[in-house]
Amino acid sequence: MRVWTTIAVLILATSMNASAQNRMPPIPADKMTNDQKKALEDFLAARGTPTGPWVALLRSPDVMTRARALSDYLRFKSVLPPRLSEFVILMTARHWTQQYEWNAHYQLAMTGGLKPDVAKAIAEGRRPEHMAEDEEILYNFCMELHRNQSVSDVTYARAVSKFGEQGVIDTVSLTGYYVMISMILNTARTPLPEGVTPALAPFPR
Template identity: 40%
Template sequence: MSDRLGPLGLNQMTPEQRIAAQAIIDGPRGALYGPFVPLLRSPELMENAQRMGEHLRYRSAIGTRLSELAILVTARHWNQQVEWAIHAPIAAQSGISAELIAAIAARAAPQSMRADEAAVYQFSIELHQQKRVSEATYAAALALFGEHGVVDLMGINGYYTFLAMVMNAAQTPAPAAPGWTLAD
């Protein structure tokens, strides 16, 4: 597969693209990579997506560890290599066990999770597979995270689905991340 919407050189960018790219580089990500490479073709969309992603990734009501877990479930659902390569190491650093990461990668039922991880995992799995969440699963997430947390959890799943769709259609190549790849 070839990268359909690969990196643009500075001389190839419109003034709007340069401004949008610089905003990403100056923000918490520090560089233009992953989904922002293809999204740069639509600078306004990229800017809006980046703002949403910045909130969901860095300031969600469920915290980084659980946000990263939801991102991994989404990446696995979409077979999204870029998201997986970026977020599996972050999830591990944030406290998600290697066993849980491996189970998600293998599409296997995790054997051991903390209560908050189980709530995020089940919520995310149901949302992706059934396109809705059962009453029991919703109630469990609501009890742990409140309405704000549940809405942010919905947002994380939706946002990373959007990014997965963009990168899958653009055939964005995964960064070199030894040990952090998905088998289809």
Template identity: 40%
Template sequence: MNDRLPPLEDMTAEQRAAAARIASGPRGALFGPFVPLLRSPELMTRLQLVGEFLRFGSALDDDLVELVILFVARHWDQDFEYGFHHPLALKAGLPPEVVEAVAHARRPAGDRFATVWDLLDELHRTRQVGDAAYGKALDLLGEERVIEVVGTAGYYTTLAMTMNVARTPPPADAPRLPPRERS
């Protein structure tokens, strides 16, 4: 499949300013979801600021941020996000067996990881979260971090949907999601 929204060759002044802003921040370059999003420079700028906070300023532990991102990548079958974040997840301390479980859409071992998985899984399957999953997540994370789990999932869902529509190619030589297992 070809990239429907590849890098722009000619940019408007607004697009150039938005691209320069993202390149001057912690990401250091315009890539991945920001390439198609640049078609709407104001939306891209506002979204990337949310993402910048969630990735680089969140109260949520880095390994849990990466768990959420990998969960969303699997949910949306999004190879760019998975391939880009796979090494970041390992570097953040997410155990390889947890990364592998998420890649196969399986509940990971470990109370912290399973609790976040349960919250996200229930939310994505039922569009709600019951008292048991919410209470366990609240006990583990507290209100601020529960909200940041949900906000991170929502942000990365937006990126995944955008890249799926755009057919954004994954990074070269990056890991890919395994095919979904039939149940």
């Protein structure tokens, strides 16, 4: 019963909040496969009602379940504290101009201790001023990875010195995971919640 109630709520919320361009709204109950129903049940037990990328990810239930497990580690168990993990997520959202991702993580970054002026600079596509040392190291690392698809020896050495090899792998994995989420959201054209204004201007092309 809980699954069917959740599906009804999802469909109603989407019909009220989504723009017409939403390519992957919630799947109607009578269209779900058994694997999708099982993935939804597992998600409900672990996190509650799926929103955002999870609505689209239900199209591939095994990917949804495995992505949730990776997300649980990267968000809550990695060696990076919330201030830094959310900083990495915001940089990724900005690189992909992913409005939903930015909106979902901006307040988490503030709660984690990231300074508003640092987030504002990221949103505007600028290098933040007055970053903490660990933020500057992560900024250089992530920006090189996004822009150059590689990391210089100097930048790599600073990251390993500060965060260790596990921290470097956690950072790369966090970045890569949210690149995937950005791609899913951009492909699905997942809309922002109703009444939310997009925070990111498109980059010039």
